[in-house]
Amino acid sequence: MARIVITRALPEAGIAALRRRHEVHVHDLGPHTGGDEDGLIAAAREAEALISMLDNPLTARVIEACPRLRVIAQYAVGYDNIDLEAARARGIVVTHTPGVLTDATADFTFALLLALARRLPEAERYVREGRFRRWETMLLLGMELRDKTLGIVGLGRIGAAVARRALAFGMRVVYHSRHRANPTVERMAAARYVSMDELLATSDVVSLHCPLNEQSRHLIDARALAKMKPTALLINTARGPVVDEAALVEALRAGRIAGAALDVYEREPEVHPGLLELDRVVLAPHLASATVETRTEMASMCARAVLAVLDGEEKIPYRLV
Template sequence: MKKIVAWKSLPEDVLAYLQQHAEVVQVDPAQHDTFVAALKDADGGIGSSVKITPAMLEGASRLKALSTISVGFDQFDVADLTRRGIVLAHTPDVLTESTADTVFSLILASARRVVELADWVKAGEWKQSIGPTHFGVDVQGKTLGIVGLGRIGGAVARRAALGFNMKVLYTNRSANAQAEQAYGARRVELAELLATADFVCLQVPLTPETKHMIGAAEFKSMKKSAILINASRGATVDEKALIEALQNGTIHGAGLDVFETEPLPADSPLLKLANVVALPHIGSATHETRHAMALNAAENLVAALDGTLATNIVNREVLKK
């Protein structure tokens, strides 16, 4: 019987589904040696939020597939997995709408100072009608610049254009004809997007090319009234440069669901800035979506081990080996 290592707690029905197809060994990834030992005689693995290094896979000669319960795959050395002939699967579709909701909640909360003013009210500070010092800025009719118009970026564009009458600019490796036709999105170079957008929204995966793609120079090229929204990966932004830009008024504010170090350290200057909305990486964190992601990842893994997986493959070139 095939053996699967699960390094994340799974819903009961998802675990039962996997157990119909293989022996499932659940491990605590904090017990590193036990985890690595379990991988050595496993056929497949499923989990998320843990760095899987090449060293951890040495001697895992039976391993044929890994399935991450996420759309991002920066926790894996994809080239190494491909060299070993190990299929890596992910869950790019089922979390699109929930994550786009989170992105738009950051846009609204940052623009209208929702978190800051809610805390102000709870602190008993609301003693008279508010004045300009507590005003926010409009979202409707503004310009949204999306860096990376894939699935999630497209869902954000739909909310922006159809729900808030926003102009949508985007940068992408290729044109998104559907977004252009349906939402009036316009493809531009990054420099134009940064200089023009009222909200700059990052929706790119973390790769060597995208690491720190937004730094001091990029913040200086943005409007002073601009708000940065990041719900992709924290390291796409140079966090030190972001803190300086926020402290110095180079940009107006930021709505962040991701950070270079997670959980965000308690002494981070970001936590002291009123013009920052900081969330604990909740992008897809609804009961419905997380269950759908776990089930999708389990189905991906079973199909990969059977040699029938045709979608959701990160390293498709491994199939040519």
């Protein structure tokens, strides 16, 4: 039996196959709970397999301190927390969970957009605080989505799924990516490729779906925000550091954009205090993939990858390294 370490509790249905065949240890490693390098080393030092989370710092130091480690299965699509070269040098397989959370994240993106555009959090507070006295003609007027332009930054799986949903709401779709999408993807999403400057200047809603890398870090900064319409909304379900939160707070306070909805944060789980003070901001605790179906399948994907490595299979599903 191999020792498998999981750094956060997962849906049991997804990891049942691991428990039947191996020794599984579940920890709670994250910010403020031993999720630093030392805490991770202490938990995983004897592990042959590690199922990790996006906030686990799998640095070269951590990887070198786990001499028995054969596979890292990341419970996420992103993997910028893992030193892939250090894993490759050690011959450690690294996998992730691509594709599985596309629909859940696209649905949640639209949930955030609708909540922000129709001022739902403000309306809910209005009712709960006992201020609803009668129907008012000018109360909490929002923005309709029909005939508005949605600008998608990153037309990958999730971005394309968001674009398809936008069509059902009667929106026009433009997009920008580092590399132009396949023409078939463009046709299915009815999305027109534009420069980043044009996207910012013409979009009524800017929705972020790009990976986090050196090029995308603070992609939405003061300069980018200044190019947006004063009536525009910003949605981020990608990665927190894509947005300069201090610049966003300043833009919102100054009325340079109309609102923002965020599911991820620059220094997660810390949220910029300025965001907490503003009404035209919708904030969620990283919930885009939070459906029973998606989170269970993500656990199953990690389990399948771990078992393939431990069983010595030649083809490893969802492999990065």
